Amino acid sequence: MKSFKGFLKNCVIMFLVAVLTTVTVSELVLAALAVEDSDLVGLKIELSSKNIYVGDKVDLKTYGVYKKGTIELKDGVRYEFGNKKVFTIDDKKLVAVRTGGAYLTASYKDKTVTKLLVAQDLKALENKQDKIGIxxxxxxxxxxxxxxxxxxxxxxxxxxxxxxxxxxxxxxxxxxxxxxxxxxxxxxxxxxxxxxxxxxxxxxxxxxxxxxxxxxxxxx
The missing domain is CATH 2.60.40.10 (Immunoglobulins)
Known part of the structure; x- marks a missing residue:
């Protein structure tokens, strides 16, 4: 049963990344987490010298990638990624190794926040959008x-x-x-x-x- 739940969870994660939608872990699995989305929404990172934005809100003007309210990684908070092939943390900065999605867990003194973050190349998205319907x-x-x-x-x-x-x-x-x-x-x-x-x-x-x-x- 545990293996089946794990398989089902992986399938759900793959689907979420495909549609460029981010949700909290508490919506996917039963977990005793105090979730504060506002601490991670709009986190700005960089990939190949291009701006990449992550978050859980949809802005159609940026083709599904939220880019408002950028924040810095905070001191005294431990950040961990489940998949380091997509994101790493270097010199207190969030770095996207490549486009994709991964869970970020931020451990504060009084709470733990877990978010599925999706990194996309905005320039590539804009180019793709421009080509649709030609x-x-x-x-x-x-x-x-x-x-x-x-x-x-x-x-x-x-x-x-x-x-x-x-x-x-x-x-x-x-x-x-x-x-x-x-x-x-x-x-x-x-x-x-x-x-x-x-x-x-x-x-x-x-x-x-x-x-x-x-x-x-x-x-x-």
Whole structure:
């Protein structure tokens, strides 16, 4: 039974970290803890020279990471982390080794506070949020010289890869491994065949954004 409870607790923790929500331990397991959230809410840390914020409140303007009321680690308080792979304490400062979540226990003279802290790279979150919902229009032209593909230019999507197949004749084959720009002329085509294309745009970090597949019919 104890092992099952431990497994269930780990599953709950993983879920909480995934949705970027922080709660007190008392909400997850029965524990005799005097919880004072205000002592840990808004704790400011640093990761890779970027500001990271932890806490238990949601502010949609910062994509789920609370950043108000930053505080310092207090003297006379013992801080301990259950997972030192995410957070460490160095020179009275809370340091995020990497993004993720871990429980922090702060032992005061008259109370013990335990919080699940989540560290996120705000810049990465903002970039990801900015990319959501972007629409890219692609047009094609079939001429004697080949099939020309052109799509909207998007600042952070500098690169692309293209796969192609003959309609009704097997799987896609990559014809452009990786190139830069927003225009491609496919000269290696047969005038009596229809083609389908799969275009994927790529950002500087290698994240791929596939466009909808489309078919280029015969030139009438």
């Amino acid at each position: 629409q890219v229009k692609l047009i094609w032209r079939r001429e004697a010289k080949g099939i020309e593909l052109q799509w909207d230019k998007v600042g952070f999507l500098k690169f692309y890869t293209i796969s192609r197949r003959v309609v009704g004749e097997g799987n896609y084959k990559t014809i452009v491994e990786k190139a830069e720009g927003n225009l491609f002329l496919d000269k290696d085509i047969a005038s009596d065949k229809e083609y389908e294309y799969h275009v994927v745009l790529i950002d500087d970090n290698g994240t791929k954004y596939p466009l909808n597949d489309f078919k280029v019919p015969l030139d009438h």
